[in-house]
């Protein structure tokens with residue numbers, strides 16, 4: 001099998017996890033990382049920022065991978081995909097060899113399925129979905145494009161997760177619930193009812209976070225703040241790199 005020459009987008013904790021996931025899966029040579037910084041991650045050098053995306057094809061790079069995680073918004077990941085696609089670069093997924101994906105599962109483009117994750121029968125995943133370390137997606141779940149199921153979250157059978165939604169670490173969603181697009185489920189929440197699009201819910205059982213929380217409106221990680229920063233600026237990468 002041909003060894004793929006790849007470049008990673010981002011240089012934080014998630015980039016480190018994806019580097020070692022790709023290396024465990026084999027047949028890759030990771031040439032460098034793009035980030036507005038210098039240095040290296042696990043010995044992989046940062047070779048520039050996203051302004052050099054345009055040069056990668058000429059350098060014999062086969063594709064790029066997303067090395068940025070997602071805390072509350074998929075906006076930065078979406079922008080990276082858009083920009084790489086604009087430069088005709090393939091976005092490469094990463095599936096750890098210890099992840100279990102049942103044969104009847106269907107998955108879209110460039111999934112990231114990390115160590116110990118389980119995706120059970122007839123689940124359907126969209127494009128650029130991130131199923132983080134040890135997460136469990138039970139039978140017949142549906143995950144929309146750019147959704148992220150964080151570390152150790154458990155989705156019971158037949159759960160639907162809308163595009164861009166984020167399921168926090170250790171959250172539990174009972175069978176059949178629907179989480180709307182771009183909703184956020186807090187870490188440790190137990191979701192027993194459907195969640196409206198764009199809503200943040202926390203707690204056991206999960207309830208909406210009050211909209212008037214001052215800390216929320218000031219949070220630099222909110223989507224509006226992402227929208228203010230162009231791709232590849234320090235704010236884009238630093239806010240979402242874990």
Ligand SMILES: CC(C)(COP(=O)(O)OP(=O)(O)OC[C@H]1O[C@@H](n2cnc3c(N)ncnc32)[C@H](O)[C@@H]1OP(=O)(O)O)[C@@H](O)C(=O)NCCC(=O)NCCS
Pocket residue numbers: 071072132150151167168169170184185186187188189200201202203209213215216219
């Ligand atoms: C839900 C979440 C997104 C809210 O973030 P935020 O908008 O910045 O909210 P704040 O931290 O300002 O907290 C607002 C209020 O919600 C409470 N709260 C926040 N997260 C909570 C959670 N997971 N469970 C219960 N209560 C929570 C806070 O205590 C605070 O309550 P208060 O106003 O009574 O003091 C965030 O706390 C969270 O759980 N993120 C998930 C992180 C995660 O899973 N990372 C894994 C990456 S793989």
